[in-house]
Amino acid sequence: MVVMTQRHMLHWRYRVLRGLGLGMEPSDKAVKEHPRLELSGITKAFPGVIANSDVGFKVAPGEIHALLGENGAGKSTLVKQIYGILKPDSGSILWDGREVDIPSPHAARALGIGMVFQHFSLFEAMTVLENVALGMDDPGKDRVALAKRIRQVSESYGLPLDPAREVHTLSVGERQRIEIVRCLLQSPRLLVMDEPTSVLTPQEVGKLFETLRKLKSEGCSILYISHKLNEIKELCDGATILRGGKVVAACNPREETARSMAQLMIGAEFRSVARREGGKDAGPVRMELKALSMAPEMAHGVPLKSINLSLRGGEILGIAGVAGNGQGDLLAAIAGERKAATAGAVVMDGKPVGRLGPAARRKLGLCTVPEERNGHGAVPDMSLTDNAMLSAHKRMGFMKGGFLDTAKSRSFAAEVIKRFDVRTPGTETAAGSLSGGNLQKFIVGREILQKPEILVVAQPTWGVDAAAAATIQQALVDLAATGSAILVISQDLDELLTLSDRIAVINAGQVSEAMPAATVSVEEIGLLMGGIHGTPEKGAA
Amino acid sequence: MALKIEARRQISTRMLYMTPFIAVAATVVAGFFLFMMLGADPFEALYVFFISPLETKYGLSELGVKAAPLIMIAIGLALGYRANIWNIGAEGQLTLGAVCGGAVALAFWEEQGLYILPLMALAGMAGGAAYAAIPAFLKTKFNVNEILTSLMLTYVATLFLAVLVFGPLKDPMGFNFPQSRMFSDSATLPIIWEETRLHIGFVVALLAAVAGWVLLTRSIIGFQIRTLGSAPAAARYAGFDRTRLTWFCLMLTGALAGLAGTFEVAGPIGQLVPNISPGYGFTAIIVAFLGRLHPLGIIASGLLMALSYMGGENAQINLSLPQAVTGVFQGMLLFFLLASDFLVRYRVRRVKPLAEGV
Numbered sequence: 084m085v086v087m088t089q090r091h092m093l094h095w096r097y098r099v100l101r102g103l104g105l106g107m108e109p110s111d112k113a114v115k116e117h118p119r120l121e122l123s124g125i126t127k128a129f130p131g132v133i134a135n136s137d138v139g140f141k142v143a144p145g146e147i148h149a150l151l152g153e154n155g156a157g158k159s160t161l162v163k164q165i166y167g168i169l170k171p172d173s174g175s176i177l178w179d180g181r182e183v184d185i186p187s188p189h190a191a192r193a194l195g196i197g198m199v200f201q202h203f204s205l206f207e208a209m210t211v212l213e214n215v216a217l218g219m220d221d222p223g224k225d226r227v228a229l230a231k232r233i234r235q236v237s238e239s240y241g242l243p244l245d246p247a248r249e250v251h252t253l254s255v256g257e258r259q260r261i262e263i264v265r266c267l268l269q270s271p272r273l274l275v276m277d278e279p280t281s282v283l284t285p286q287e288v289g290k291l292f293e294t295l296r297k298l299k300s301e302g303c304s305i306l307y308i309s310h311k312l313n314e315i316k317e318l319c320d321g322a323t324i325l326r327g328g329k330v331v332a333a334c335n336p337r338e339e340t341a342r343s344m345a346q347l348m349i350g351a352e353f354r355s356v357a358r359r360e361g362g363k364d365a366g367p368v369r370m371e372l373k374a375l376s377m378a379p380e381m382a383h384g385v386p387l388k389s390i391n392l393s394l395r396g397g398e399i400l401g402i403a404g405v406a407g408n409g410q411g412d413l414l415a416a417i418a419g420e421r422k423a424a425t426a427g428a429v430v431m432d433g434k435p436v437g438r439l440g441p442a443a444r445r446k447l448g449l450c451t452v453p454e455e456r457n458g459h460g461a462v463p464d465m466s467l468t469d470n471a472m473l474s475a476h477k478r479m480g481f482m483k484g485g486f487l488d489t490a491k492s493r494s495f496a497a498e499v500i501k502r503f504d505v506r507t508p509g510t511e512t513a514a515g516s517l518s519g520g521n522l523q524k525f526i527v528g529r530e531i532l533q534k535p536e537i538l539v540v541a542q543p544t545w546g547v548d549a550a551a552a553a554t555i556q557q558a559l560v561d562l563a564a565t566g567s568a569i570l571v572i573s574q575d576l577d578e579l580l581t582l583s584d585r586i587a588v589i590n591a592g593q594v595s596e597a598m599p600a601a602t603v604s605v606e607e608i609g610l611l612m613g614g615i616h617g618t619p620e621k622g623a624a
Numbered sequence: 625m626a627l628k629i630e631a632r633r634q635i636s637t638r639m640l641y642m643t644p645f646i647a648v649a650a651t652v653v654a655g656f657f658l659f660m661m662l663g664a665d666p667f668e669a670l671y672v673f674f675i676s677p678l679e680t681k682y683g684l685s686e687l688g689v690k691a692a693p694l695i696m697i698a699i700g701l702a703l704g705y706r707a708n709i710w711n712i713g714a715e716g717q718l719t720l721g722a723v724c725g726g727a728v729a730l731a732f733w734e735e736q737g738l739y740i741l742p743l744m745a746l747a748g749m750a751g752g753a754a755y756a757a758i759p760a761f762l763k764t765k766f767n768v769n770e771i772l773t774s775l776m777l778t779y780v781a782t783l784f785l786a787v788l789v790f791g792p793l794k795d796p797m798g799f800n801f802p803q804s805r806m807f808s809d810s811a812t813l814p815i816i817w818e819e820t821r822l823h824i825g826f827v828v829a830l831l832a833a834v835a836g837w838v839l840l841t842r843s844i845i846g847f848q849i850r851t852l853g854s855a856p857a858a859a860r861y862a863g864f865d866r867t868r869l870t871w872f873c874l875m876l877t878g879a880l881a882g883l884a885g886t887f888e889v890a891g892p893i894g895q896l897v898p899n900i901s902p903g904y905g906f907t908a909i910i911v912a913f914l915g916r917l918h919p920l921g922i923i924a925s926g927l928l929m930a931l932s933y934m935g936g937e938n939a940q941i942n943l944s945l946p947q948a949v950t951g952v953f954q955g956m957l958l959f960f961l962l963a964s965d966f967l968v969r970y971r972v973r974r975v976k977p978l979a980e981g982v
Contacts, residue, residue, distance in 0.1 A: 129633070420860050442863030451861070459857040465850070472847060473862045485843050 117180030119144045119273055119304040120165070125174035127160055133328050134160040138174070140323040140333060142273065147295060147305045149315040149336060151348055152325035153548045154519065158308050159201075161325070162275050165306070166198045167191040192220055197266030198275040203258050205250050211261055212246035218265045237264050240294045254614075255405050256287040263294070274298065275306045280314060281574070282406055285609035292318055310348070311577075312341040326350050349549045365584070366396025369568035370449075370537050371430040375423055375437075377416050385409045385592040387416065392587065392594055394537065399559065399569045400597060401583030403576055405612055409592040410572050411454065414541050417570070418451040419444040431537065445478055448536030452527055452543065454572075456519065460526045463515025467507065470514045471496035471529055478533050495532070503528035504554060520551035527555050531562050538562060539570045544578060556582055576608065590614045628973050639968045644914050644925065647961035654956050664943050672942050673935035673953070685820030687930045689892055693718070693884035693901070695829040695926035697908035699836040700877030702917040706840065707849040708856070709873045713759065713774025714881040715905025716781035717752040721882025722889045723785055724751030726896040729811035729889070730793060730804055740810045744886055752882015753875045755781065760874040764867045770874070778905070786898050793896055804896035813891040825887035830923065832880060837919035845872065881905060902933065903951075910958045929954065 118141035127135040134157045142148040152158050163169040165176065167185040175182050178194055185191050191198070205214050212230050216222035222229055230246040237244040242260040250258060259279065266274055276295075280288045295305055295318065309315055315322055316336045324332040324347045332347045370393070377387040387409050394400050404410060415421040416429065423429055423437035430436065436444055441451075453459040461470045472481055472492040481492040496510040503524040507517055514522055523544070530538060543559065544552035559582060563569050572589075573579050579586055580600060587597040588611035595611050652670065659669035677683035697714045704711050711717075725748030732740050758777060762768035786802070795805045813823035840846040852859040852869055859866065888900050911929050915921030936950025 418861070419863070440863045440865070441861060445863065453857075453861060455857070458855045459861055462851055462855040462858045464854055469847070473851065473858060476844070476847075482844055485845065487842055487844060487847055 116144060118142060118177070119146075119179065120306070121177035121180075122161075122165070123175055123177070125161065125164060125171050125176070127157075127164060127169060127171050135164070135171075136328045138325070138328070138330050140330065142304045142306055142321075144272075144304055145299050145302045146321060147299055147307055147319045149319035149322035150306060150308045150325065151310065151312075151315060151322050151344065153310060153348055154546050155548070156325040156348075157328040158325055159277060160328075162198070162277060162306065162308060165191070166196060166275060189220060192269055192271075195270070195272035196275065197269060197271030197273070199259065199262045199266060199277065199279060201277040201279075201281065203262055205258055205261060207249075207251040209250060210246065211244055211248050211250065211253075214250055214261055215246070215265045215268065218262075219268065232268060233264060236267050240264075240267060240297055241290060242294055255282045255407060256284065256613075259283070259291075267298075271303060273304045273306060275308070277308045278310075279307075280309070280311065284405060284612040285576070285605055286613055288314070312336075312344050312348075313577075315344070316341060324348055345549065365398045366566055366568075368393050369396050369432060370394040370417075370570075372417070373428055373430065375416060375428040377412055377421060377423065379409070379412055379592075380415070380421065381411075384412065387412050388592045390592075390594045392597070394568045394570055396536075396566045396568050397563055398584045399563050399571060399582050401579035401586045401600065402570065402572045402589050402594065403579050403586055403608055403612060404572075404574065404589035406574055408589050410541065410574075410589060412592075413589065413594075414451065414453060414539060414572060417539050418449070418453075442477055445474065445533075450474070450478075450530040450533050450535035450538050452530050452538070452540040454541035454545065456522050456526060457515055461514040461522060464513055466511045467496045467500070467505075467514055467517075467525060468493040468510045470525070471499065471510075475529060475533050496529075499525055499528040499532055502532065503558065520547040523547050524551050524554060527558060531558055535562075535567055537568045537570070539572070541572045542575075543571060543573065544575065545573075552578075576605070580605075588612055626974070629970050630973060631970055632968075635969055640965070641916065643961060643964040643968060644916065644921075646964045647914070647957055648928070650960040650964070651953065651956045654960070655953060658952065659945075662945060664945060669939060669943055669945070672938050673949075674931065676938055676942075677931060677934035681817075681820065683934060685817050685822040686934055687927060688817075688822045688826040689820075690904075690930035690933050691923075691926040692823075692826040692829040693888060693904045694908050694911045694929055695922055696825075696832050696884040696887075697877070697881045697905060698911035698915065698922045698926060699829075699832050699919055700873075700880035701908055702912040702915065702919065702922060703836060703840060703846075703849055704873035704877050705853070705912060705917055707852045707869055707873050709763075709870055710771045711756065711759070711774050711874055711877045712771050712909065713756070713776075713778045713905070714877060714908055715901060715903065716774070716778035717755045717878040717881035718885035718888070718901055718905045719778070719781035719785050720755040721748035721752035721878075721885030722896065722900045723781075723788060723885075724748050724882065725886025726804065726807075726889045727788075727793065729807040730896075732811065733805060733808055736808070736810045738810075740808075741813065741890065744811060744890060745883055748882045748886025749879040750882070752880070752885065753878040755882070756874040756878025757871075760871050763874075764870050770870075774874075785896070785900070789896050789898055795895075802898055806895045807890060811890060812894060813887060821892050823887065823891040825884075825891055828883070828887070829926075833919045833923050836922075840919060845869075849873065881908075907954060910954055910961075914957065914961055929957075932957070 120142040123139040125135050125138040138161060150158050150161065160169065164171045167187045167190050176185060183194065212226060212233065215233055216229060233244060233246045237260065242264060244257065244260050244264055259282065279291060283291065299305060307319055319336050322334050322336045323330055326348060331350065336344065372390050372392040375387060375390040379386050385408060412421065416423055419439055419441040426435035426437040428437040431447055431449060434447065436447065457463045462473060468489060472487060475495060476482055476492065479495060481488045493510050499505065500507060500510065505525045505528065506521050517525065527540065527543060540559065543555050547555065559569055571579065571582055583600045585597040586600050586603055586608060588595045588608055590612060591614060655670060655673065656666045659666040677687065697718065701711060701714060725744040728744045728747040755777065759770040759773040762773050763770045789804060790802045793804045795803060813825055816822055816824055816827065840849065848859065848864040848869055851862060852864060852866060884904065885900060889896055893900065907929055911922055911925045914925035932953045933950055936947065936953065939945040939949050940947050
C-alpha cells in the first residue's frame with residue numbers, strides 16, 4: 084500500500100502520474116443486486132432555466148459514483164432532489180429497486196441517505212456534540228452516550244473529533260468531519276458529498292479518501308460531486324457527466340484521461356494555458372509587505388501576523404491557503420481598502436503607501452480583483468459601463484471636472500467585452516445579470532486593460548467555467564510577460580501550480596516564505612496549508 | 625396550509641415604476657370606504673379631496689406653495705437614501721433653517737435691499753446644515769444611528785423655536801402673542817402669480833430637482849452615492865470615502881430643508897411662529913419614496929402630497945371631516961406603496977406544512 088499513500092499525496096500532480104492510475108477493484112458483485120439508487124427521467128425547471136433535463140443514472144451498492152460537471156451544469160439541483168430539498172418536476176427515483184418519493188430531508192435520512200454540503204451548517208459558538216445533536220433527527224436524551232458514539236465513529240473512520248470542542252476553534256477540515264460524522268451516526272447507505280475537497284489541504288484530502296474507501300468497503304454507496312478530474316480518477320468507480328442539465332456521458336473514470344473527461348464536461352476542445360519560462364528574468368521589486376499586521380475585520384477572523392512579502396516585476400506569485408486564513412484581510416490591506424498601521428508596511432516601487440486609500444494606490448498602478456464578484460468587484464444592479472467607471476474612472480480619466488464621461492467608460496467597457504469575450508447583450512446590461520464566469524472575465528479584463536503595474540487577484544477562476552478560466556489565466560500570464568507584477572491569492576492549488584513562478588502559503592494570518600513553484604513539493608505546501616511551519620521532516624508525511 | 629414569503633427570482637423594473645400608481649389607486653379605493661364609514665358620500669368626498677383643489681386659481685397656487693418645501697426637502701432626502709443614509713430629521717433642519725433665516729430677517733428689519741433675501745437664504749441653509757451636522761458627526765465619529773439622532777433632534781428644534789418666539793424674538797408690539805414681527809417687504813419672497821401666495825420658492829424647488837437629477841446621474845459624487853447605496857463593499861473597493869459621502873448627504877439635505885424652512889417663514893407665513901410646518905419634513909420622506917428616490921419623480925409626488933394637504937383642508941371645511949384625514953391619507957399612501965414594493969420583490973405562496981426536522 085506504499086504506492087497508494089504516495090498517490091494520495093501526489094494526486095494533485097496527476098499529470099506526472101498518469102501511468103500509475105490502475106488498480107482499484109470495480110465492485111462487480113453489485114451487478115446482480117438492485118442498484119442502491121437509480122434515477123430516471125429527472126427533470127427540474129426553474130423560471131427561465133431548465134436545471135435538469137431527463138437525467139438518469141445508477142449507483143450500485145458500495146460504489147463511489149462521481150457526478151461531474153462544470154458550475155451551473157445542474158449537479159447541486161440534482162442532489163437536492165435526491166436529498167428531498169427540491170421536488171422533481173417529473174421522473175422517478177428508485178431506492179433498492181423500489182420507487183420512492185422523497186418529500187423532505189427528513190424522509191431522505193429515514194431511507195438512509197446522508198448528505199455533506201459544500202457549505203457547512205454549523206453553529207460556531209456551540210460544541211461539536213451540540214452541533215451533531217442539532218443536526219440529528221433523533222439524538223436521544225443521553226448526551227454522554229452520544230459523545231461516546233461520536234468518539235467511536237470518528238475514530239473508527241479515521242476522523243478524530245473531540246465532542247467537547249467548540250466549533251469556532253476548529254479548522255475547516257475538522258468542521259467537515261463534524262458533518263461527515265453526523266451522517267455516519269445515522270448509518271447511511273448512500274452518502275452524498277458536494278465538492279468536499281474544495282476547502283481541504285492535500286493531506287486532509289488524502290485522509291478523507293481513506294474514510295470514503297472504508298465506507299465503500301462496508302457497502303455504503305457514495306455519490307461524489309466534483310469538477311476535479313484527478314480526484315475522480317483516483318477515487319471513483321463510475322462517473323456521470325452533466326452538461327447544461329443533461330447527462331452527456333457516463334464513463335469509468337479509470338479508463339479515461341483527465342483531458343478526455345474535461346472535454347466531455349466542457350463540450351469543447353480543452354484549452355490549456357500556455358506555459359512559460361518562469362521567473363528567469365524577474366524584474367525589480369515592485370511591491371513589498373514589511374511586517375504587515377492587522378486585526379481581523381470580521382468576528383472569528385484571524386489577524387494578519389507580521390507578513391513579509393516581496394513581489395517582482397514580470398513574476399506571478401501565488402498565495403495558497405485554505406479559506407478563512409486571512410486572505411480577505413490580506414487583499415484588503417494590499418488594495419488599501421483597509422489601511423495599515425504604518426505607511427511603511429506596504430511599499431510600492433519604493434514608496435510607502437500603507438496609509439493611502441484604494442483610489443490613490445490605483446493611481447500609482449495597483450489594480451485588484453476581489454474574491455467576491457457581485458457587490459464587491461462589481462455593482463450588480465449597475466450597467467457594465469458604470470462598472471467600468473467604478474474602478475477605472477481615475478486611472479483611465481473617465482471624468483470631466485466633477486462629471487462622468489460616460490462615453491469614454493462605455494467604449495472602455497466595450498473593449499473589455501470584446502477582448503475578453505464577455506458574453507453579454509451589450510455595455511448597458513446590468514452586471515448582476517451576467518453569469519459568474521462572464522462577470523469575472525469582465526472584472527479581470529477591466530483591471531488588466533488599465534495596464535496595472537501591480538495586479539492582485541483573489542480566486543481568479545473560482546466558480547468559473549473551464550473555458551473562461553483558461554481565458555483569465557492566459558490573460559494573467561500575458562500581463563506578467565509585459566513586466567507587470569502579479570499576486571494571485573487562491574485556494575485552488577492546481578491553478579497556482581499552473582500559473583505561479585513562486586508560491587507562498589497563508590495559514591492563520593501568517594505567510595510562509597515564497598518557494599519556487601518548479602521545485603516545491605506538494606507535500607510541503609500541504610503541510611504549510613495545514614499550519615505546520617518550518618521544514619517538514621523527510622518521510623514524516 | 626401555511627403562507628410562505630419568498631423572494632422573486634426576477635424583479636420587474638417596470639413594476640417597480642408602476643407601484644406609485646398602484647399605491648395611489650389603492651389609496652383612492654381605501655379612501656372610498658373610509659369616507660363611507662365616516663358617513664360621507666364617498667363620491668362627493670373623493671371629489672372634494674382630490675379634484676376640487678385643482679379647480680380654482682387659489683387651489684392651484686396653494687398646491688405650488690405646499691409642494692415647494694416638500695420637493696426641496698425630498699430631493700435632499702432622496703440623495704441620502706440612495707446612499708443608505710437615513711436622515712429622518714428634516715423637520716428639525718427645516719425648523720432651524722426657519723429660525724436662522726428668520727433671525728436675519730428680524731435683524732435687518734429696518735433695512736431695505738435686495739441683499740436681505742439671499743442673506744436669509746444663506747443663513748437658513750447654514751442653519752439647516754449645521755443642525756444636520758450633529759447626526760453626521762455622531763454617525764461618522766461614533767457610528768451612532770442617524771435615524772435616531774436626527775429624529776430626536778427634531779423635537780429639540782421645535783422647542784428651541786418655541787423658546788425664541790416666546791422670548792427674545794417675540795414681537796415687542798405684538799400684545800404678548802408668541803410670534804415675531806411681520807418681516808419687512810425686503811425680507812419677504814416675491815410672488816410669482818398675482819393675487820396668490822405662490823412664491824419664487826416653487827421655482828427654486830423645481831431648479832433644485834433638476835440640479836439634484838444632474839448631480840445624481842451625471843456627477844462623480846452622484847455616482848459615488850449610488851454605488852455606496854447599492855453595494856457598499858464595491859464603493860470601498862473603488863475608494864469612495866464613506867465618511868465624506870455621509871457628511872455630504874446629511875449637510876446637503878440639511879441645507880435644502882433649512883432653505884425650505886426659510887422660504888416658509890419668508891413666504892406664506894411672513895413671520896416666526898411656534899408652528900412653521902405642518903410636518904413637511906416628515907411628509908417629504910413619503911414624497912421621496914413615492915417619487916422612487918428620483919429627483920424628477922419627486923416633483924410629481926411632491927405635487928400629489930401637496931394635494932393631500934389641500935384635500936384634507938377641503939374635506940374639513942366642506943364635509944366637516946376631522947383634520948386627521950390628511951394624515952390618514954398620507955399614511956395609507958405610504959403603506960400601500962411599501963406593500964406593493966414588497967409584493968413586487970417577494971411573493972406570498974401557500975405551502976403545505978413542512979414535515980418536521982428539516
